[in-house]
Amino acid sequence: MxxxxxxxxxxxxxxxxxxxxxxxxxxxxxxxxxxxxxxxxxxxxxxxxxxxxxxxxxxxxxxxxxxxxxxxxxxxxxxxxxxxxxxxxxxxxxxxxxxxxxxxxxxxxxxxxxxxxxxxxxxxxxxxxxxxDRETEATLAVIGCSPLLDPKGRGAILFDIGGGSTELVRIERDPEANAPPRIKAWMSIPLGVVTLAEHFGGRDVTAEAYARMVAEVAQYVAPFAAENATDLRDMHMLGTSGTVTTLAGVHLNLTRYDRRRIDGVWMNNSDVTAVITRLLGMSFQERANNNCISVERADLVLAGCAILDAIRDAFPLPRLRVADRGLREGMLVEMMREDGALRAC
The missing domain is CATH 3.30.420.40 (ATPase, nucleotide binding domain)
Incomplete structure (x- = not known):
């Protein structure tokens, strides 16, 4: 054409x-x-x-x-x-x-x-x-994922683990009924699953290499956490990325990935820890053979887990909600609202 x-x-x-x-x-x-x-x-x-x-x-x-x-x-x-x-x-x-x-x-x-x-x-x-830019990326992630905020909660720490960067956003519910959530603070880390795996290795990851990955990410997260992790009452984590959807699939022991079962699923902190521990105990080939990981993600998933662990350490929240949605959904909602095809919130 x-x-x-x-x-x-x-x-x-x-x-x-x-x-x-x-x-x-x-x-x-x-x-x-x-x-x-x-x-x-x-x-x-x-x-x-x-x-x-x-x-x-x-x-x-x-x-x-x-x-x-x-x-x-x-x-x-x-x-x-x-x-x-x-x-x-x-x-x-x-x-x-x-x-x-x-x-x-x-x-x-x-x-x-x-x-x-x-x-x-x-x-x-x-x-x-x-x-x-990174701020727009964070904003679109919020628009796309905000329907998964706990309606009984105060807000969430939203994270989007990408290939080359990771966005972190503190969002809180607006007291006004039907108003969109407020972005209280955000940051972007210049590390994602591809960049981290390339630097530290992704195929054969030792416990020591994994700890170094977590420490590398933690340096970037710490300043944001110092200002935004002091009051986490009635909040939860909200994650959008291939990392968290993969973890959810493994947690649910799915024989193949099923978005309908993943999007919106809740995982307790102990569930997340158990799945990451399980993945760390797998060889590259075992990860590649898992239908929820596959060979395409087998060398990246532990880098994603390291990013998630650094975020979890900084924001010790008991629950994570998994989102199989994000920027695309955010763009669609934004365009439709601009055209009056959807209500503003």
Missing amino acids: NEDTRLREGLTARSPSGSAVAGAENGVYAALDLGTNNCRLLIASPAGDGFRVVDSFSRIIRLGEGVAATGSISEAAIDRAIVALGICSDKIRYRKAKRLRLIATEACRAADNAESFRARVASETGIRLEVI
């Missing part, structure tokens, strides 16, 4: 600044999240107070592989991304989505060849990526 065709069909109907075009005549919206590790797409239509998923796509592409060491996105990673984004482009065209937000995160923030990468993506797939 050439560029002119894509323009006519809405795939590049965005301003150079990356803002989405106004209006979605057919009510179909698309949100794409190109992360350091994953490429994810969600296409949906408004439905009542939420939305109905029309189509989706998710693939591990490891766009940020080697970026921390070389400063650049590799040709192999670019090729993987182009293939995945081409599939996303075709899905957007097929579903006739006209209201789009297509974002890229840490790998494109950090890489010195991000601009040439984005130009190639636009040329070969018609997708024009918007590189968002």
